[in-house]
Amino acid sequence: MRAFVLSGPREFEIQDVAPPVAAAGHVVIDVARVGVCGTDVEFYTGEMQYLHEGHAEYPLRLGHEWMGTVVAAGDGVDPGWIGRRVTGDTMLGCGRCRRCLAGHQHVCEFRDEVGIRNGFPGALAEQLAMPVSALHALPDTVDDRLGALVEPGGNALRSVRGAEVSEGDRVLVLGPGTIGLLAAMFAQSQGAEVHLMGRSRRSLDYAGSLGFDGVWTDGDLPELPWDAVIDASNAPALPARALDLVEPSGRVVYIGLAGSPSLVDTRMLALKDVTAVGVLSASPGLAGTIDRYASGAVDPRPLVAATIGLDEVGDVLAGGRPEGAGLGPKIHVDPRR
Template identity: 70%
Template structure:
């Protein structure tokens, strides 16, 4: 089969590799569409922390935002999966430890991660092996583009849940990229007054085109009482700023990751009686994201700037915007 492989920092190829065979407890998914995110870019540049702490290494097969159709099942798997449109969890816990048994499989010490951790192959390939326990069916009302946006949507939904918003609450979202805008969409669906802090004029104009008129940069951000601040950026100074901005006794949520340590003064958290929530993955939010997409409560498709073939993935990772791309922050790869 064809698979996109990162062989070294900034060196890639579409290679012929052995097609996977379904092992006991697994299915094979014929991948239709996969998304490219900031984590994938960090693998491409060689900056991703897992490359430096031994959890990943080259050659690397990326892709953890995906959807497709089940084409084969292994021993012990319900055969009715064959032919169904699916997506799935990225985080694959061992299913035996205490963390997995109480619903924290996404922080299992022994987990693998699709397209990210410990050699688990990713979805920028024609076929993808996935454990049955990680599968989620997609209804017909969730098209391929939405299906490949379930994983980032699950992260965003968990972030909004972590903020414990009530209708009418004023929330400030730091970052106007894919996760930040999805957070804004899910927060709006909860009835919150949503504000977005971004950097470039293009990203702020795009946020406004999605109906988020309260889109600001550092110079224009108004002084308001923020009931929650959700940091979906990769800027190292913003986690501390989130604590500075949020109302005392309220909540900050951290879903973005900076490339360098982002320092927060714990004294400020204590003295303001702030609750700080970390969000690692979409696990626990995937089903809710599918439901929100299926019902029309949230439509993430405007975020996709373009969908390109597998042989153009390297250009997207390098920061190129193919001709005819829209203004959205997300790029999809069409596998078939």
């Protein structure tokens, strides 16, 4: 089968590799749609922290935002999975340690991460093998675009849950990228007044077109009481800025990661009686995201600017924009093209 293989920083090729086999407890999936993520870009540039910590090495197969159809099942798997449209968890815990047994497999010390950690092959290929325990079935009302947006949506939903957003709250989201826009959509669906802050005029204009209550740069941000601030940016200075902006007794959620350490003054955290929440993965938010997409409460399909084939992935990772792409921040891949 064809697969996108990253052999080193900025080095890649489309390879003909052996297709996966359904081992016991696993299934094989025909991949229909894959999202390109900022993590994939960090692997492409060589900046991804896992490369320097020994959790990942080249060559590797990227792709952790995906959906497809189960076509084969290994021993011990209910054959009823065959033919079902699915997506899956990125975080695959060992299943035996204290964290896994407590339901926190997404922070298992020994976890694999699909397309990211410990060499587990990702979905930028025609087929993908996955443990059946990590699958989530997709209803017919969740189409292929939505299915491949479940993983980033799960991160965003967890951010909104961490912010404890209620109807009438005023929420500020820092960073109008995919996760920031998804978080804004989930918060708005819960009746919040939602604003976004960013740097790029293009991204802010696009965010404004989606109907949020305000889009701002740091220079023109109004002095309003923010009940919750969600930092979905990659700017090292914004975690501290989030704490500065949030109301006393409010909540700050950190989901964005900068390339260098971000410093927060814990004296301000305590003196303002602020709750700070960190979000690592989508795992506990996947089922809720599917439910909200299926019901139509949140529809992020406008975020997908284009769908490309495997041959165009390298250009996108290098910062290119497909010809005719829309204004949204997300690029999808159909490996069958």
